Amino acid sequence: MNNTILIVDDDKRLNGLLEDIFITEGYRVISAYDGEQALRILEERPGIPLMILDVMLPEFDGWQVLDYVKNHFETKVIMLTALSDEYSEAKGLRSGADDYVTKPFKRAALVERAKRLMNSFYEQKNIRLICDKLQILQNEMKVYIENKEIKITSKEYQLLLFLMKNSPNVLEREVILEKVWGFEYTGNDRTIDTHIKMLRHSLGDYGDKIRTVRGVGYSFEGEVTEI
Secondary structure (H helix, E strand, O other): OOOEEEEEOOOHHHHHHHHHHHHHOOOEEEEEOOHHHHHHHHHHOOOOOEEEEEOOOOOOOHHHHHHHHHHHOOOEEEEEEOOOOHHHHHHHHHOOOOEEEEOOOOHHHHHHHHHHHHHHHHHOOOOEEEEOOEEEEOOOOEEEEOOEEEOOOHHHHHHHHHHHHOOOOOEEHHHHHHHHHOOOOOOOOOHHHHHHHHHHHHHHHHHHHEEEEOOOEEEEOOOOEEO
């Protein structure tokens, strides 16, 4: 079981304190000091079950990071902030945060909340998307063909998941960029073609199920069942 916690706070003193707290409790800790670094870590290390996220961050703020995480990952999120007004707490919970803790916090209460969310991450039903012998295990963020795991990148995984979830609809390039690459993306939309090519290669015979609609975008053709 992955017991990693990603701590995201630009206050290095507080970040270090949180590291010490959770390492003492037996967790593995990764630290990030801005929103961009946090998202990069999640992309490179899929499957992190819990993030403790500050609201006031450089680069992307906590609200932006939270929005991206909830649209692309299964990671649970505790919002940690000095903002103690009811509006901020309500905004955090409406935006998809799993819990909300204000500074200063009580150590025992924070650890207990983290444990609860970590447990709930692994108690969730493991939703699967299945098309013939191709299947995606969402909680594990893994892809299998004939019960053999297929090694693909995090971005390829997100792309395949988005296509299969929306099968057989044709998805426009702009929609794919927004939902898979996320906010603030400034690259060329040809990156979609590159990742589609890589994904098709990784999927072998199932790569043919990804159809190109010239001038529009892509679709996944095949009966997809969610269980």
